[in-house]
Amino acid sequence: MDIHPPxxxxxxxVYYRIRADADRDLALTRIRAMQASLHARxxxxxxxxxxxxxxxxxxEVYEPVSDPAGFDAxxxxxxAAADVLELIxxxxxxxxxxxSVCV
Numbered sequence: 001m002d003i004h005p006p007x008x009x010x011x012x013x014v015y016y017r018i019r020a021d022a023d024r025d026l027a028l029t030r031i032r033a034m035q036a037s038l039h040a041r042x043x044x045x046x047x048x049x050x051x052x053x054x055x056x057x058x059x060e061v062y063e064p065v066s067d068p069a070g071f072d073a074x075x076x077x078x079x080a081a082a083d084v085l086e087l088i089x090x091x092x093x094x095x096x097x098x099x100s101v102c103v
Contacts, residue, residue, distance in 0.1 A: 009064035010098045012071070017056050017089035024055075027087045034082035035060065041074045042067075056089070068098060 018027055028048070035046035044062050051057035065071045079085065079094070088094060 006064055006066075007101055007103060009066045010068055010071075010100055011061065011063035012065055012075075013097045013099065014060040014062075014075075014094055015097075016058060016094040017092045018058055018087055019089050020056065022087050030082050030087065031058075031060070031084060034078045034084055037081070038062075038074055038078045041078070042071055044071060065098070072096075 018024070031048055035048065039045055042065075044065055047061045049059045049061065051059070062071070062075075075096070085094065
């Protein structure tokens, strides 16, 4: 069984720190709603995780992404529509890192 995304697709890893004063339940709801909207637009499922031992560092994972340009545009639009950047710790940023399978 191959657990890797199909060759020619990308996996997106998006990580950031949530504001210290953010309402965690509201942040979870907002990001999960953004991911649902993104899935409806692109067909790409998202997962939401937090760093072990550091509940303020979150990561979104999206795969497989077969249309990076379209996905990038949709992700930016959905992040803006959900006002996700308001949840990010001041002085930090959302880091978006696309990766491909080693061949």
